[in-house]
Amino acid sequence: MQNIAILGRGSIGLLTALELNKRYPNIDITIYGKKNKYSASYAAGAMINILSEIDCFNVNHPLTKWKLKNRSKAIQEWDNLNQYLINKNILKNTIYTSFGTEMSIDKNSVNKVEQSSLKSIVNTAKEYSIDIEIENNQKKEIVLIKEENSIDSNTLLDAIDNYLKTAITVIDCDVKALHKTESENWLIEDFQNNKKKFDTVIIACGAWSENLISKSNDIELPEIQSFYGVGCALLVKSQLPHVKDPKLKEIRRTPNRGGTCGIHGVQRINSIYVGASSHVSLLDLKLPNPESIRTLMDGTEQFLNIDTYDLAFEIAMGYRPVTSDHVPIIGSLSKNLFCLYGTKRDGLTWAPYFSKYLINYLFGDKDNQWDELMHLCSPQRKHISAGDIDECIDSYLLTKEWEDYQHRRNFNEEKKKKLRKMAQEAHEFINRNSEKKIGLNPEIINAIYYRNCK
Numbered sequence: 211m212q213n214i215a216i217l218g219r220g221s222i223g224l225l226t227a228l229e230l231n232k233r234y235p236n237i238d239i240t241i242y243g244k245k246n247k248y249s250a251s252y253a254a255g256a257m258i259n260i261l262s263e264i265d266c267f268n269v270n271h272p273l274t275k276w277k278l279k280n281r282s283k284a285i286q287e288w289d290n291l292n293q294y295l296i297n298k299n300i301l302k303n304t305i306y307t308s309f310g311t312e313m314s315i316d317k318n319s320v321n322k323v324e325q326s327s328l329k330s331i332v333n334t335a336k337e338y339s340i341d342i343e344i345e346n347n348q349k350k351e352i353v354l355i356k357e358e359n360s361i362d363s364n365t366l367l368d369a370i371d372n373y374l375k376t377a378i379t380v381i382d383c384d385v386k387a388l389h390k391t392e393s394e395n396w397l398i399e400d401f402q403n404n405k406k407k408f409d410t411v412i413i414a415c416g417a418w419s420e421n422l423i424s425k426s427n428d429i430e431l432p433e434i435q436s437f438y439g440v441g442c443a444l445l446v447k448s449q450l451p452h453v454k455d456p457k458l459k460e461i462r463r464t465p466n467r468g469g470t471c472g473i474h475g476v477q478r479i480n481s482i483y484v485g486a487s488s489h490v491s492l493l494d495l496k497l498p499n500p501e502s503i504r505t506l507m508d509g510t511e512q513f514l515n516i517d518t519y520d521l522a523f524e525i526a527m528g529y530r531p532v533t534s535d536h537v538p539i540i541g542s543l544s545k546n547l548f549c550l551y552g553t554k555r556d557g558l559t560w561a562p563y564f565s566k567y568l569i570n571y572l573f574g575d576k577d578n579q580w581d582e583l584m585h586l587c588s589p590q591r592k593h594i595s596a597g598d599i600d601e602c603i604d605s606y607l608l609t610k611e612w613e614d615y616q617h618r619r620n621f622n623e624e625k626k627k628k629l630r631k632m633a634q635e636a637h638e639f640i641n642r643n644s645e646k647k648i649g650l651n652p653e654i655i656n657a658i659y660y661r662n663c664k
């Protein structure tokens with residue numbers, strides 16, 4: 211292989227380019243993509259969370275089990291990256307902004323999703339011998355997860371992006387389409403109408419990957435659909451010299467709450483990041499939802515105990531790349547064409563691991579764990595079930611009920627009936643060509659319904 215193009219300047223694209231440049235400095239590497247304020251990687255907190263990402267919906271999923279088996283390696287890759295960036299003077303200081311994750315729920319919490327998710331975390335820690343501490347006080351049940359630290363994704367990715375501009379070719383323009391050449395290599399056409407041939411191409415365009423693939427006639431679109439997982443967060447800080455910035459020594463978060471807005475506070479270099487809303491959409495919505503912002507503001511005051519009266523905030527917004535079965539799409543789309551997208555809410559955590567093993571794979575190094583992941587995430591796979599259909603529909607109704615509770619809206623029998631019908635139709639669609647009884651994750655049901663059944 212003489213030249214390679216990486217499409218997308220988010221965490222997956224940038225870290226893959228960095229890894230390739232580190233290991234194969236003689237290969238001609240080009241990375242494409244306009245700087246994009248909605249990139250998921252820049253909107254991420256960012257928490258290096260694996261055990262903390264377990265919830266009552268994903269706990270028994272094959273991908274969750276794979277992640278737990280490979281947890282230590284993924285965390286180790288962050289330490290390796292940290293060392294490399296400091297040694298190369300790409301970053302002056304450590305990439306970590308805080309250490310450990312404190313997960314807690316209010317003892318009076320009436321939210322059954324978060325209670326059951328916290329239980330799943332504690333049980334999983336036991337099963338996989340992960341070191342946690344449990345604390346109970348009058349108000350809260352707290353689980354302290356060591357090793358799951360935070361980083362400032364903007365500082366990290368900007369530093370890598372700036373370094374790559376000096377080391378490889380960075381083209382500040384999106385790709386319009388890919389065309390297969392006679393020799394089964396790829397001709398890239400960008401939005402400035404420039405064309406260039408590459409031996410190998412990696413698509414890492416996050417939530418936009420499906421759009422690019424669908425515009426390229428020589429590539430078959432995976433059966434698994436992809437959506438925009440819209441997420442908003444607040445960046446809370448002081449803008450007055452006499453008012454101190456709030457600080458956090460560890461990540462402080464609730465368990466995931468399915469489709470509703472779990473709260474997490476994460477130390478960034480110049481602010482506290484309070485995230486994050488979650489809404490899976492067919493469209494790349496451009497404006498934040500006021501109700502999500504209100505919930506984040508309440509969470510800042512009530513959950514994180516930050517007095518915001520004298521503080522200011524900015525809004526960060528981006529799209530998690532979400533697939534219809536909540537499993538990423540990783541693998542070959544065609545000869546010499548690879549893709550890696552659909553990493554949803556923990557893609558940043560896995561970016562150093564993914565980039566290392568992807569490069570190993572492309573250069574012929576075999577690894578059983580990576581093979582297992584590629585098998586699970588194959589672009590040619592059939593839909594992976596999220597569980598029994600009736601249970602998925604019940605979980606969907608439960609998350610909708612708690613979503614309405616959180617957002618102070620009415621959830622009545624009529625609404626429940628309508629939502630049940632939508633969930634049934636979404637399941638009929640996904641099972642239309644299959645004898646398998648595929649259950650859908652509650653978070654994706656609305657998006658599947660509105661894209662395919664309405």
Ligand SMILES: Cc1cc2nc3c(=O)[nH]c(=O)nc-3n(C[C@H](O)[C@H](O)[C@H](O)COP(=O)(O)OP(=O)(O)OC[C@H]3O[C@@H](n4cnc5c(N)ncnc54)[C@H](O)[C@@H]3O)c2cc1C
Pocket residue numbers: 217218219220221222223242243244245246248249250251252253254255256257258259383384385386414415416417418419422439440441442443485486487527528529530531550551552553554555556557558559560
């Ligand atoms: C609010 C929020 C909070 C999150 N928090 C966390 C967290 O705490 N921890 C964690 O691990 N993960 C978190 N995530 C998820 C994580 O950010 C993603 O899973 C991961 O970063 C996805 O990386 P990516 O490179 O695939 O996508 P992106 O970062 O979205 O990058 C894709 C890039 O491709 C570019 N592109 C699009 N179309 C084209 C084209 N045609 N040609 C070239 N380039 C193109 C885009 O402009 C973009 O720069 C969060 C996500 C959000 C939205």
